[in-house]
Amino acid sequence: MKRQRLTPYLLLLPGLFPIVAFMSLVVGMAVSQSIGYFNFAGDDRFSLEFWEGMLSQNQFWRVFWYSARIAILSSLISVMLAYPVALWLRRPFPGSDLISAMIKAPLLVHGLVAAFLFVNFISFQGFLNVALVKLGLIDRPIRMQNDSYAIGVVILQVWKNMPLAFLVITGSVRAIGDDILDAARDLGAGSLARLRRVILPLTLRALQAALILIFIGAAGDWSFQVVAGPTNIQSMAQFMHRVQSDNAAHGWNEAAVVAVMLMALSLFGSLTLAGLMQLIVRRMGR
Amino acid sequence: MTTLSRSTLFWQRQLLILLALAVFFVALVLPFCMAVLWSLVDPSTPWAYPAVLPPVLSLRRWVEIWTTSALPQAMYNSYTLAACVSILTLLLAMPTAYAFGRMEFPGKAVAQMLTLVPLILPGFVSAIFFSALLIELGLYSRFLGILIGHTVGLLPYAIRLLSVSFSMVRQDLIDAARDLGASRMVVFRTAYLPVLKPGLLAALIIVFILSIEEFAISYIVGAPDFTTVPTILYSYLGYNFIRPNAAAVSLILVVPNVLLMLIAERLLKSADPAVMTGKG
Amino acid sequence: MAQASTALSVRSASLRYGTFQALSEISFEASQGQLVTLLGPSGCGKTTLLKAIAGFIPLDGGTVEIKGQDMQDVPPEKRDTAMCFQSYALFPHLTVADNIGFGLRQRRLGAQDIATRVAAVAEQVGLSSQLGKLPGQLSGGQQQRVALARAMAVRPGVMLFDEPLSNLDAKLRDHVRMEIRALQREHGFTAVYVTHDQAEALAMSDLVIVMRAGVIEQMGRPEDIYRFPANRFVADFIGTANIMPLRILDVDRTRGEYKVSSPLGEAVVRSDTPPVSDHIYACWRPEDAQITKPTADAQNRFEVRVTTRTFLGSQCDFSVHPLGDATNRYRIQTHGFAPVSEGETIGVVIAPDAIRFLAEAVR
Numbered sequence: 001m002k003r004q005r006l007t008p009y010l011l012l013l014p015g016l017f018p019i020v021a022f023m024s025l026v027v028g029m030a031v032s033q034s035i036g037y038f039n040f041a042g043d044d045r046f047s048l049e050f051w052e053g054m055l056s057q058n059q060f061w062r063v064f065w066y067s068a069r070i071a072i073l074s075s076l077i078s079v080m081l082a083y084p085v086a087l088w089l090r091r092p093f094p095g096s097d098l099i100s101a102m103i104k105a106p107l108l109v110h111g112l113v114a115a116f117l118f119v120n121f122i123s124f125q126g127f128l129n130v131a132l133v134k135l136g137l138i139d140r141p142i143r144m145q146n147d148s149y150a151i152g153v154v155i156l157q158v159w160k161n162m163p164l165a166f167l168v169i170t171g172s173v174r175a176i177g178d179d180i181l182d183a184a185r186d187l188g189a190g191s192l193a194r195l196r197r198v199i200l201p202l203t204l205r206a207l208q209a210a211l212i213l214i215f216i217g218a219a220g221d222w223s224f225q226v227v228a229g230p231t232n233i234q235s236m237a238q239f240m241h242r243v244q245s246d247n248a249a250h251g252w253n254e255a256a257v258v259a260v261m262l263m264a265l266s267l268f269g270s271l272t273l274a275g276l277m278q279l280i281v282r283r284m285g286r
Numbered sequence: 287m288t289t290l291s292r293s294t295l296f297w298q299r300q301l302l303i304l305l306a307l308a309v310f311f312v313a314l315v316l317p318f319c320m321a322v323l324w325s326l327v328d329p330s331t332p333w334a335y336p337a338v339l340p341p342v343l344s345l346r347r348w349v350e351i352w353t354t355s356a357l358p359q360a361m362y363n364s365y366t367l368a369a370c371v372s373i374l375t376l377l378l379a380m381p382t383a384y385a386f387g388r389m390e391f392p393g394k395a396v397a398q399m400l401t402l403v404p405l406i407l408p409g410f411v412s413a414i415f416f417s418a419l420l421i422e423l424g425l426y427s428r429f430l431g432i433l434i435g436h437t438v439g440l441l442p443y444a445i446r447l448l449s450v451s452f453s454m455v456r457q458d459l460i461d462a463a464r465d466l467g468a469s470r471m472v473v474f475r476t477a478y479l480p481v482l483k484p485g486l487l488a489a490l491i492i493v494f495i496l497s498i499e500e501f502a503i504s505y506i507v508g509a510p511d512f513t514t515v516p517t518i519l520y521s522y523l524g525y526n527f528i529r530p531n532a533a534a535v536s537l538i539l540v541v542p543n544v545l546l547m548l549i550a551e552r553l554l555k556s557a558d559p560a561v562m563t564g565k566g
Numbered sequence: 567m568a569q570a571s572t573a574l575s576v577r578s579a580s581l582r583y584g585t586f587q588a589l590s591e592i593s594f595e596a597s598q599g600q601l602v603t604l605l606g607p608s609g610c611g612k613t614t615l616l617k618a619i620a621g622f623i624p625l626d627g628g629t630v631e632i633k634g635q636d637m638q639d640v641p642p643e644k645r646d647t648a649m650c651f652q653s654y655a656l657f658p659h660l661t662v663a664d665n666i667g668f669g670l671r672q673r674r675l676g677a678q679d680i681a682t683r684v685a686a687v688a689e690q691v692g693l694s695s696q697l698g699k700l701p702g703q704l705s706g707g708q709q710q711r712v713a714l715a716r717a718m719a720v721r722p723g724v725m726l727f728d729e730p731l732s733n734l735d736a737k738l739r740d741h742v743r744m745e746i747r748a749l750q751r752e753h754g755f756t757a758v759y760v761t762h763d764q765a766e767a768l769a770m771s772d773l774v775i776v777m778r779a780g781v782i783e784q785m786g787r788p789e790d791i792y793r794f795p796a797n798r799f800v801a802d803f804i805g806t807a808n809i810m811p812l813r814i815l816d817v818d819r820t821r822g823e824y825k826v827s828s829p830l831g832e833a834v835v836r837s838d839t840p841p842v843s844d845h846i847y848a849c850w851r852p853e854d855a856q857i858t859k860p861t862a863d864a865q866n867r868f869e870v871r872v873t874t875r876t877f878l879g880s881q882c883d884f885s886v887h888p889l890g891d892a893t894n895r896y897r898i899q900t901h902g903f904a905p906v907s908e909g910e911t912i913g914v915v916i917a918p919d920a921i922r923f924l925a926e927a928v929r
Contacts (some may be wrong), residue, residue, distance in 0.1 A: 015382025
């Protein structure tokens, strides 16, 4: 009897233990390096100097808010694009399978490849420039690569993450029974009222999940920023990597501060966004 | 009146389908065609503005990349690594997935949440501080380091996929087999294996693909000695942007993975009991 | 224009999906306060017709009028109907109170009015203590009541029921059935009720419409449909029927009596309506046959052999066949216990007016 109760936990060990050990060690490493332990240069001692040094840097805060902005924009735009499409494809019709397959296609394209395709597309002699010139809209090619507003990065994020949002939202939209929507209609709810009072509340969890996933991915982005991002500012991940490799003496410690702040941004930023979404949906449902 | 609104609805839908096709063409087909073209540009005559199409096409660029760059080595590295990662991951994930799929126990929900943690940790945070950990532990084998990193990072996917497979095994079949006096081995073969096989294969393929595609850990832990396909691609995209090379490596990275993914998806669909019994 | 007392009128409703005729030329009327049942096997078009009345399915031809108003271009949300769904279709994210009040809020009633009306309806269906719960926390029977209360709350011109009891267990079903009928009588709402259960239809309707393959087979009061089924399908679908072919031998017009030959032997049929043909189907109900002693003498007395006997407590069921003809089986039924055993030959008497001509000739 006793052994039987223990069995599931023993079975959990091989899968769960590596995950828990790895994650706690890695996060623990980042946290302790940020406060002066596991020092590769000099003695281990508790110190808040890296935190003070980093948090007083203007550049750090520019990077922080830049990543936050990209994450908010990317997750909101992806979800806003995916939602109506998921609603449209709720009931199958001739061609709907093809469209969902097309929407999901970017999931199979590696981030770096996506970044390359995009840069190649908008580059000085990429398709877009050539097309615009041939159409007579512009006289000669314009420089669109690495634009300083990070429009390119957001486009890439949306391109890559909209399918993810679509996948998450589609599941919950399809789970709403026809009867439920018919009932709402029968009781006098027009299409807007059905959206506000039935569909949105019932898909709120999926909306939040999509927002959280995309926010975290975009906040920690490195590849898109490095390949297609503005050259005058860095993302949190890029900044962390640069600080770690450039600042020889205390690079690790300073990078650790950035890492902890990035984790905090991912966690609290995504949760705040999800909370706001809940508030809006509740308010609209009233 | 009703027939009229039906036909307007039909044309609206056709229009939207056309729009979707157009977006798909511009966002995916066209860029890929450009990549194919760029990988075929002959090195002797560059493709420069204002030429709309490359002046000379040849496979010389592909031959050149294959013979002069580190790509063959990177592919060898990537594929060996991915094979090891997928087998190791599946072996570790199986018992845990069995517990999630076929057992009820206190704390199950918490344990399931915990397995998902690697998915929400920013990739570069885990990559950089995993490399710090490796330095601290004195583990200098790039291969082993990346193997561990990938395995842990991909365990959540394998556990999730296999849990579903295990939960789809029908208890009445197991009971029936045991009732008829089947041994453990026979029970496994008759009740478990047919349902598990597609799920196992799909998980194997998906973990394999994700390992090949993983960039953060491969780059931070592996660079510059241990190259994989994505790190090679990055080297062509970074400071020295070599467009034809990047185009060729992009295709090498995407095409096999897409094919593998299609197989995996087919497998997962065939494993769905709803499909098997014909119930929607 | 229909009369003021006509709550619902359907005229020549037709619908076709490709080559499949889902509804053809369906016409009927329901007056204010009537409960009309659409009865038929699955796939007969009854639910399609209900959804067409609600407006979910547009008709190819014909009209639906509610309270004299043509519903042609009126979308479901603007129609004065409220439907009780087979699946209940409760909003899982809303409390019982919000579910019941959903339609009222759509009609822009004030919060105070909504609360009063929700409380009143909840009281009527016995849900007052459950108002704060979510549908998922309720039993099947309670969910059914919420669905009913939600539809009742908007006081629709026509209530539509789509097999509302099919997800309840047998005991609860009888109870809720009586409750729906009682509420319907008390509040006088007009209702269209779809079911495949003939007992349900007979028990609660003012008007029964029997449908098959998109066509109305027969329409009438429950007792008329039971006693005078129009054809073999209706006779067989409503209750249990013994159907046999008859050949008319002789007619006595003054008494409305017909001498016929049947698989049971020669018989006399008394009928107010003449048969449609010389060679015709007729039916009689199992409870119309009376078991007599083999020696007794009476009109329409037939000798039959008992093949099986099923004791059901309040009644006894027998399967019998005419002597020397095991291919024709008939069911007869007696109240209480009958001292007859299997293999025995018995005499049964069927009153001349218990045998009814069906409006269906033998081809």
